[in-house]
Amino acid sequence: MQQQQQEIIAGYQDKINEVTSDIDQTKKLIDQLSFLRIGLFLGEILFFVLLLRSADDSLRILIQICLLLPVIAFAVVVRRQSRLDREIDYKKQLLWVYQNEWNILYGKANGYDDGKAFESEQHPYTSDLDIFGAASLFVLTNRCSTQNGNRLLAKSFAEKSTRERILHRQEAIKELTDKIAETYSFRANLHGYDPEKIEQIKIQLKSQLGEQLSFVKGSFMRFYVKLVPYVSISLVLAALLVSSVFWKILILLVLIHIGWNILLGAKINKVFYSFGGSSNLLNGYASAILWTENQNWKSSYTLSLLDSKIPVSKEIKGLTKIIENFDARLNIIVGGILNALLLWDLKCCINLDNWYKSSSKHVIVALDHLGDFEELISLATTAYNQPHWVFPVITDQFELSTTQIGHPLIREQVRINNDFRVEAKPTVDIITGSNMAGKSTFLRTLGINMVLAYAGAPVCAGTMQLSVFSINTYMRIKDSLNESTSTFKAELNRLKMILDNVVKDKDTFVLIDEMLRGTNSRDKYLGSKVFIQKLIAEKTPALFATHDLLLADLIADYPETVRNFHFDIQITNGEMRFDYLLKHGPCKTFNAAILLQEIGLKLED
Structure with a gap:
């Protein structure tokens, strides 16, 4: 028995070493990209100086073209570096998951919640049997990052079940034990975020967002917001190619847009601050849901958790994209220009309303079911870590x-x-x-x-x-x-x-x-x-x-x-x-x- 467990511990140590090495390599690549960004910035300055000193028209045109190259390359590098930053954040969470398993098997503290909130002296048995709190069954088994996962695990330990349900759960836990190597990525995608934030988002989707977006349901607003990019671009081109009078028309339009945004500012802010800054969190949750969708499940209990006919992970990615666009308002200059020319905040609110009508119900259910998977994975991980234990x-x-x-x-x-x-x-x-x-x-x-x-x-x-x-x-x-x-x-x-x-x-x-x-x-x-x-x-x-x-x-x-x-x-x-x-x-x-x-x-x- 001890030899089996030593092999499991050694497996976790190998994973820890592997992910640590990956993180180090990724950090080196990020550092190289940082130096490249500095080089591109200096190159842009050099081209600008050459442009100022050049008297040859043909050379000036060439330099102007060259001025665009560092900008384009800089944008590509920033995008690549952003992806690597997200990748390293994920790998750090994956490292935490492996390290936590290693700690538990060596008798050290479990980094997940200890279930103290579920303690009750009035319960028929949980207090006497050390089910919740420090040095408890909950501490031994819990691998849940979400509040719903913690609640479901506590419920499984504290409420009477039926023979049929127990047998179905055994089947699901055995299936997940066989897939245990694949569950760590699921857990890494959920760990490291504030669990309260996703609960707020779920409440927002269930009962608040529809009413908060009522101000963008008018047909005229929707038509104009869809039309305004074409109007703004046309006015800019007309001002450049036809007559400077179009600049005055554009300025008047910008003032109207700014006034419109100020008038609706309180309503827009209410929507934004319910979701703002949560794109990384939703990306992580979308990846976790995608994992559940991509598995070839056999157990009836697990299949019952996937009751949506559409790929919910894709729907959450759609919400994430809207929120990322909405976050542009956090940059005063960029947000100011986008709102002045394109009514950017209103466009994001309309897109959010369209998403809400088509996808919110499926997403709420899928977010809740993440807790079901976490709870089953908690018990499956315990089964994997204790290979000499038996299913009764x-x-x-x-x-x-x-x-x-x-x-x-x-x-x-x-x-x-x-x-x-x-x-x-x-x-x-x-x-x-x-x-x-x-x-x-x-x-x-x-x-x-x-x-x-x-x-x-x-x-x-x-x-x-x-x-x-x-x-x-x-x-x-x-x-x-x-x-x-x-x-x-x-x-x-x-x-x-x-x-x-x-x-x-x-x-x-x-x-x-x-x-x-x-x-x-x-x-x-x-x-x-x-x-x-x-x-x-x-x-x-x-x-x-x-x-x-x-x-x-x-x-x-x-x-x-x-x-x-x-x-x-x-x-x-x-x-x-x-x-x-x-x-x-x-x-x-x-x-x-x-x-x-x-x-x-x-x-x-």
């Missing part, structure tokens, strides 16, 4: 059976795996054992792998077969000063939530770690006993970890519905050793006396 078998009959199951957040070098299976009918399994022996970790191991299984992802186990349960947990119970809630009251609230869910959903599976810690030992035992009896009456499967050995005696009254397991310790010469292996029967050895003795307290026999 989802059954339609009551079942939970697993071999060599381990906690996915514990490093493989120190992880201890266990086998476990439920009976053919629900039982309450009471797990006893010493402090630090592994009871809590085992409950979390089982729960977090069930969450992975229901998301359609592989699990950290040798094999796993399970039906679809609603997971409910009782582990980390906290008091709340803000809500004036004691620990005991918080425990009662949690128990009530579980009991309500057990009654509502007969497929509930309960994981409880040391119930009623906020009360005395007698009430704790009686409360735990009656709660177990309630679970038995409701035929709810449960794992119940406790230090209270008396609860293990319930097997005498309920031999068919109660089972005993334990984690023990071995004591050699006063030293404790844990093997963290689940064993049958109640625990016989506890470590409290030894731990107390270490701090100077000795228990009397």
Whole structure:
């Protein structure tokens, strides 16, 4: 297993080296083009000086022609350099993606969001099972740059699914795992942008842009804006070739255009500042969508995400082109001339309105679906990085059976795996054992792998077969000063939530770690006993970890519905050793006396 993962790490290192080399080469080429631009600028000055000093008419004509060459070459170089700048930006993001995978496999921080915003103490299990926040399942798996992708991944971990949906998602994730080498470019195209900006654009497209562009819907304006380039060019040519009076007409027309732009300035600005400066972002998103369109998908789940009949990437490129043209107004001189002669801002608004009518609905859907692909790729990347994990078998009959199951957040070098299976009918399994022996970790191991299984992802186990349960947990119970809630009251609230869910959903599976810690030992035992009896009456499967050995005696009254397991310790010469292996029967050895003795307290026999 470790050899497989070392090969994967080495593969990422090779990619890191390759992209780093590409970036260095591209930077050198950009530097060379920068020197070329300086040379062309100096050449233009030289030709201009020669023009001023030349008295020969034929030579002057030749020099005038030569004056155009550096300008044309300069424009070509600037265009080429701009493309290289975009290319290097993309490669830097691709390098970040590879480096991030390398970091995760070496136990370093994941650069994507940790899902802290999705934490909730009221959720049936996410807080207890470390699903969100620092050192969580979300941190281990998340590869989403968009807000929608993060929301969808959180939803997959936090909401109950169906067997059919889980199987379809497994199919999609397996397909993406086979294409994993191609997913890195998709992720690079989405990373590095402000996710809030694309959300603003989506809101703009959904509910605001149509109304904001209402001022360009008039037929006269549209006709005139289409005609005005021909009018302006004709007046310039007429002024040069016919009579200088046409300059006066052109100046009058320019003044009218400037006044018109000032009059509509507030409305134009409102449209522009919703999109201005977002052309690079949209180019990246268009490239990501193009990737999804160009793949030969087989899984029905993935195909359902591509419901547009037109190539949406092309539609976004069209929007990007309009925005790039619109950005010309940011240059006061260029924008001023274009608006004075061509009503440039109004032309861009009309083009944007035409685009909005024909393409906005498809683009909104496609932008949303990028999150679906990100979420699936997150789980597929986890599957690729953990080749020894397995996809569980989802059954339609009551079942939970697993071999060599381990906690996915514990490093493989120190992880201890266990086998476990439920009976053919629900039982309450009471797990006893010493402090630090592994009871809590085992409950979390089982729960977090069930969450992975229901998301359609592989699990950290040798094999796993399970039906679809609603997971409910009782582990980390906290008091709340803000809500004036004691620990005991918080425990009662949690128990009530579980009991309500057990009654509502007969497929509930309960994981409880040391119930009623906020009360005395007698009430704790009686409360735990009656709660177990309630679970038995409701035929709810449960794992119940406790230090209270008396609860293990319930097997005498309920031999068919109660089972005993334990984690023990071995004591050699006063030293404790844990093997963290689940064993049958109640625990016989506890470590409290030894731990107390270490701090100077000795228990009397």
